[in-house]
Amino acid sequence: MGDGRNSRLGAALLVALVAVASAGIVLWPTGDGTTAVAARRVTIEPKAPPTPLEQVEALLEAQVDALEKGDEKGWLAPVDAKLQPRYRAIYRNLRALEISYTKLTIEQLPQTAGSMNVGFQLDYCFSTQLCRDGGGNPNVGYKLTWKPRGSSYVITGMTGSGKENYLQPAPWENTQLAFATGRRVIVAAPPAQRKHLNRVLQVAEKAAAVADRYAGYTGNPQARYRVYLADNKSWNSWYGGKYPAWSVAYQLPLGRVGGDVVVRISEMPSSNKELTTIIQHELAHVVTRASSTNYDEEEDLWLIEGIAEYIGFLPAKPGATYNKDVLSYSFSQRGDLKTVVVKPLTAKSDDLTVATLYATGHFAAGCMAAKYGDKKLLDFVDRVVQLGEELDPASRAAFGTPFKNVDKACVSWIKQRT
Structure with missing residues (x-):
């Protein structure tokens, strides 16, 4: 009977081992008589090859990574030879602008084989760590044509995205620029206009020192200012080219992280004093408007331009500038001033x-600076211009009095000085 039991036990163990093995588990003896440890058999499935769109995405990611790292060869790697001159210009411009x-x-887009058009948006920032993944960054959009070449793809065409974007075309997008870089300012111009770079840089560096003081009041310090000098062709194309005929320069906010200044070369004054006022005015816009969430700026234009004029003419007081003559003449032609809130x-x-x-x-x-000081003036400006507050609550918060009182007092102050 003992032998029969052993035979049946052996058969049972054999069946059990077969059953366990068929379930994908192997019992390994521990060698010390303890319970065996179960080891699960792992089956590795072969990885599917990347789709064409995934290949293109990887190439683009590598390309922008090369841009940030300063790897021109890596930036140009997926670009067809015919398109490389433009890509090289973009790369060198962005590196000079301290991207x-x-x-x-x-x-x-739908996954496809062969040639494909892929649209993309590129967020960017210069000379700063203020950019955030949450939005508010400047961006440009393009549509690229990709064609298969060997086992990879190359860019053979580049056009606009077809979507309206007030930041396009940017000065750095199409042709390589000439640059002059100072401690606080980068000045750029078309190569044929490089003779103006050093003069403007010297003026802009002095203007930046003034703008920096007021950036402290607004909590909007700039790591670096950028000034572009536009010839007539550039003036009519950069950033849409839709600026009034009377304008000599403009400042364009780049999302919520800064702004660009563009100066029209043909209208630049020969006097460095006058040029300083123009650039100081525009840099004042950079520090007082850069992070604006005001969606009704047109109504506040008198204050937007007023604070830029105030900072732009410094150290001169308003009464020592030609704006005094402007008001005297205006009042003689169109009647006395009733309110500082100009339409x-x-x-x-x-x-x-x-x-x-x-x-x-x-x-x-x-007037507001004389009566309340620069700090309270800039608090008022910040509330109205950047945060979009109405004049009265902003005045009560900054000056401690209703705006009608400020308005009345400043109308009187202005009349006494013009």
Whole structure:
């Protein structure tokens, strides 16, 4: 009977081992008589090859990574030879402008074989760590044509995205620029206009020192300012080229992280003093408007331009500038001043209307500074211009009094000085 039991036990163990093995588990003896340890058999499935769109995405990610790292060869790697001159110009411009952040967003198109068009958006920032993944960054959009070549793809065409973007075409997008870099400012121009770079840089460095003081009041310090010098062709194309005929320069906010200044070379004054006022005015816009969430800026244009005039003319006081003559003449032609809140400009505004808005805003800012100090003035400006607060609550918070009182006092102050 003992032998029979052993035979049945052996058969049972054999069946059990077969059953366990068929379930994918192997019992390994421990060698010390303890219970065996179960080891699960792992089956590795072969990885599917990347789709064409995944290949393109990887190439684009590697390309923008090369841009940030300063790897020109890596930037040009997926670009067809015929398109490389433009890509090289973009790369060198962005590196000279101290690009410090990029984020790539690809438009998810249907997966396909052969040639394909892929749209993408590139967020970017210069000379700063203020860019955030949460939005508010400047961006540009493109549509690229990719064609298979060997086992990979190359870029053979580059066009606009087809979507409206006030930041395109940017000065750095199409042709290589000439640069002059100072401690606080980068100045760029078309190569044929490089003779202006050093003069403007010297002026802009002095203007930046003034703008920096007011950036402290607004909590909007700039790591670096950028000034582009535009010839007539560039003036009519950069950033859409839709600026009034009377404008000599403009500042364009780059999302919520800074702004670019563009100066029209053909209208630049020969006097460095006058040029300083122009550039100082535009840099004042950079520090007082850069992070604006005000969606009704047209109504506040008198204050937007007024604070820029106030900072732009420093160290001169309003009464020591030509804006005094502007107001004297304006009042003689159009009657006494009733309020500092000048109506917005329109496409039909004549020269005197434009000049009166700037001059009134300048004197209004000077009045508020004289009565309440620069710190409270900039608090008021920040609330109205950047945060979009109405004049009265902003005045109560900054000055401790209703705006009608400030308005009345400043109208009187201006009349006494013009």
